[in-house]
Amino acid sequence: xxxxxxxxxxxxxxxxxxxxxxxxxxxxxxxxxxxxxxxxxxxxxxxxxxxxxxxxxxxxxxxxxxxxxxxxxxxxxxxxxxxxxxxxxxxxxxxxxxxxxxxxxxxxxxxxxxxxxxxxxxxxxxxxxxxxxxxxxxxxxxxxxxxxxxxxxxxxxxxxxxxxxxxxxxxxxxxxxxxxxxxxxxxxxxxxxxxxxxxxxxxxxxxxxxxxxxxxxxxxxxxxxxxxxxxxxxxxxxxxxxxxxxxxxxxxxxxxxxxxxxxxxxxxxxxxxxxxxxxx
Numbered sequence: 561x562x563x564x565x566x567x568x569x570x571x572x573x574x575x576x577x578x579x580x581x582x583x584x585x586x587x588x589x590x591x592x593x594x595x596x597x598x599x600x601x602x603x604x605x606x607x608x609x610x611x612x613x614x615x616x617x618x619x620x621x622x623x624x625x626x627x628x629x630x631x632x633x634x635x636x637x638x639x640x641x642x643x644x645x646x647x648x649x650x651x652x653x654x655x656x657x658x659x660x661x662x663x664x665x666x667x668x669x670x671x672x673x674x675x676x677x678x679x680x681x682x683x684x685x686x687x688x689x690x691x692x693x694x695x696x697x698x699x700x701x702x703x704x705x706x707x708x709x710x711x712x713x714x715x716x717x718x719x720x721x722x723x724x725x726x727x728x729x730x731x732x733x734x735x736x737x738x739x740x741x742x743x744x745x746x747x748x749x750x751x752x753x754x755x756x757x758x759x760x761x762x763x764x765x766x767x768x769x770x771x772x773x774x775x776x777x778x779x780x781x782x783x784x785x786x787x788x789x790x791x792x793x794x795x796x797x798x799x800x801x802x803x804x805x806x807x808x809x810x811x812x813x814x815x816x817x818x819x820x821x822x823x824x825x826x827x828x829x830x831x832x833x834x835x836x837x838x839x840x
Contacts (some may be wrong), residue, residue: 564581564619565600566731566828568621568723568728568732568761568809569723571761573720573722573761574721574722574723574764574778575764576761576762577721577759577761577764577776578776580762580799580805581764581776581798581805582639583595583621583774584620584621584622584625584804584805585620585621585622587619587766587771588623589619591621591669592618592620592621592624592744593615593616594612594658595624596615596624597615598599599621599624599625599697599698600615601631601790602694602697602734603696603697603698603794604698605697605698606698609629609630609700610627610628610629610630611629611630611631611687612628612657613628613630613759617693617804621710622765622804622805625804625805626701626702626802626803626804627643627699627700628702629700632647634648634700634832635650635678635830635833636796636797636833636835637833637834637835638749639835639838641717641838641839642658642797642821642835642836642837642838642839643706643707643813643818643832643835643836643837643838643839644704644705644706644707644719644796644797644808644834644835645693645701645706645830645831645833645834645835645836646664646679646693646701646703646705646706646755646800646811646832646836647693647695647701647702647703647704647802647809647830647832648695648700648830648831648832649657649693649694649695649696649698649699649829649830650663650693650694650827650829650830651682651692651693651694651698651721651824651825651826651830652664652692652693652694652808653665653690653691653692653819653826653828654689654690654692654820654824654825655689655690656687656689656691657672657686657687657690657812660672660673660686661690661827662675662684662690662736662810664692664729664734664735664736665730666687666730668729668730668732668733668734668735669734670734670735670737671679671737672685672686672690672737672812674734674737675736675741675743675756675810676715676717676725676743676756676812677717677782679687680713681715681743681745681754681762684751684752684814685754685812685813685814685815686815687815688813688814688815689812689813689818690730690810690812690813691810691811691820691824691836691837692736692808692809692810693808693809693810693811693830694723694724694729694807694808695762695803695807695809697810699769701802701803701804701805702771702799702801702802703755703757703799703800703801703802703803703809704712704800704832704833705746705755705794705795705796705797705798705799705800706708706753706811706836706837707748707749707750707753707796708748708793708795708796709726709746709747709748709753709793709794709815710746710747710748710791710792710793710794711744711745711746711770711787711790711792711793711794712745712746712752712783712786712787712788713745713784713786713787713788714742714743714744714745714771714774714784714787714795715742715743715745715759715782715783715784715785716740716741716743716774716775716779716782716783716784716785716806717740717741717742717743717779718740718770718778718779718780718781719738719739719741719759719809720738720739720740721739721760721762721764722735722738722739722761722810723761724739724758724760725735726808733749736756736758736808738751738809739758739759739760740758740759740764740775740778740779741757741758741759741766741775742756742757742766742768742774742775742801742803743756744756744757744768744800744801746794750814750817750818751814751817752809752814753811753812753813753814754811754812755800755801755809755810755811756802756810756811756812757775757803757807757808757809758807758808758810759807760807760808762805764776764778764805764807765804765805766801766802766803766804767801767802767803767804768800768807769794769799769801770787770792770799770809771785773804782826793831797833811825811836814838816840817839817840818837818838818839819835819837819838819840820836820837820840821834821835824836
């Protein structure tokens with residue numbers, strides 16, 4: 561474990577994230593322009609893809625960070641049997657959930673039950689598939705639907721806010737099952753599907769298209785919201801949620817319904833809409 565990662569154990573995660581949030585939402589032009597210019601330069605952000613490419617027109621850094629893409633910048637895979645990639649970024653890991661466990665990095669794993677906050681919720685995904693997609697600061701930060709689904713329930717699972725960068729993923733045991741997260745359960749034509757929005761240090765805001773901001777407020781206990789019967793149906797490739805300043809999304813699929821696109825593997829750079837998996 562790197563010294564920087566080790567030090568994060570002692571940091572006041574929520575306090576630092578709250579302070580970063582204040583900066584991200586500041587409408588002081590000196591603050592917002594400095595943050596936007598710094599991130600654009602440091603991470604080589606491609607503003608040509610943005611619906612609004614003028615960095616000076618964003619009133620806050622968060623508006624810039626959650627910017628929309630211009631029409632046609634991304635498209636859903638042409639094969640109607642393809643589940644599509646939920647976000648821009650990089651595959652951290654993907655594979656099969658073996659003995660209930662999800663691989664995180666060499667020597668590190670966690671259980672699906674830990675991730676979802678429930679043994680019962682994890683049962684449909686025994687021997688199923690998982691894909692973990694890391695969004696870096698340069699990426700488009702909205703998360704979309706891999707497949708058409710009807711929202712059944714969300715589960716806000718409280719936790720820490722470790723960094724989700726490569727060093728932390730390699731060094732912090734059970735990282736994604738420890739960080740604060742919003743678990744989104746959907747019913748689809750092939751069965752259940754889960755998208756998990758994982759918060760991180762300084763990047764802990766999660767907002768959904770159906771209810772607005774979910775994190776913060778930070779939780780002190782697991783909180784469930786039942787959406788059955790409300791008819792919240794989101795189409796394949798439609799926007800589902802966004803990170804108010806970045807992080808990681810994990811998709812779980814039940815066993816026997818799909819196979820991952822063969823070109824995908826750990827560290828693969830990915831774009832929203834490309835093929836994630838194909839239904840059998």
